[in-house]
Amino acid sequence: MNKKKVICPCYDITKGDIICALEQGACCFKDVKKCTKVGTACGKCKDKAKKFTKKMIDKQLESGDCVFVCPRDEKAAK
Ligand code: FES
Numbered sequence: 001m002n003k004k005k006v007i008c009p010c011y012d013i014t015k016g017d018i019i020c021a022l023e024q025g026a027c028c029f030k031d032v033k034k035c036t037k038v039g040t041a042c043g044k045c046k047d048k049a050k051k052f053t054k055k056m057i058d059k060q061l062e063s064g065d066c067v068f069v070c071p072r073d074e075k076a077a078k
Contacts, residue, residue, distance in 0.1 A: 007049050010041035015052060022056055029053045 003016030013036050021035040029050045033039055039046035 007052060008036075008038045008041075008045040010045070011037050013038045013045075013049070018049065018053055019056060022053070022060075027057070 001015065003014060003019065005015050007013055007015055007018065017036050018032055018038065021032045024035070026032045026035050032049070032053050038049045
């Protein structure tokens, strides 16, 4: 995967930026959006960014080696 591939030309957000947001605690597209601003200008990239975010989360869950911990899930577990 090319992490330097730009997903959102408006803010110059790359696939790597989305992965970074997920690694830093974003656990859904809403969080990624808040974190990176992806899709908040013209909105044309929204579907693509959403799909990519979901793909990355699913990939982590499938591998059973999930590094994306949702703060809300953590709270619920306590
Ligand atoms: S391309 Fe992402 S907001 Fe315009």
